Amino acid sequence: MATPTEDRSLDCRGLLCPMPVVRTSREMKGLQPGQVLKLLATDRGAVTDIPAWAADTGNELLEWREEGGALVFFLRKGVPE
């Protein structure tokens, strides 16, 4: 699968819970529905926190992987209900 292209990226490396979720939520507010945010994090909790956050807020986690010692998430902003 081709890697999604991001419209904006956010670096949360070195930050622990709840900061990756808090920062992602803030950053997402500045995106248009359909746009993609690339998130970098090192908090292991993000592996469960980010998918749960995305599901609860109507955003879509396109994919995530480990890359160069960091977790990389691609999130697509959902259409508000």
Add this chain to the structure above:
Amino acid sequence: MRGRAREASVMAAEPATQETEQEPLLEATIRRIVREELERAAKRDPASRRACLIASKGTLDWAYPPFILGSAAAAAGMETSVFFTFYGLNLLRKDFERRLAISPVGNPAMPMPMPMSDIVTALPGMKALATGMMKSMFKRKGVATVRELRDICLESGVRLIACTMTMEVFGYSKEDFIDGVEFGGAGAFLSAARKSHVTLFI
């Protein structure tokens, strides 16, 4: 005529066979529709978007959970209220940082550089040592400070409510608290909590 009659009988037979074949499919479909409707209803339920917490402790370690959960709930789009009562009230004071401490006395779970008996941990200066250790450990690991987390809660619309009864008992006045704090009692908490699926006593 004969041809037509055959055609008619074939046509009549078709729905009958389809009906018997469709029966299990129909049940599965109904189950799916019911499940989807329930999921939609649960999503629409406003209580699933509300969190109501009580913060009753005022030590450095226990200062984190209400603000971490409060800011995370707000980030997840939840209407969030945190009620501060008893020692938790200290977390809303303007001078809260000077009061935030942790004592190693009677806390065998606290990580220490070496095993220490209660006699040692009760010595003067040990509270300050433990507090400094915890603060520097949290900072080194990249945990936001209590002040930062509290600011995030305020900025993201988390309602911070101080318990008026314990304020009275402790002799705290409204001026002791940071801007943005609301005031209320058990009735206000229960009224909000009954409309929230997430309620926690911390």
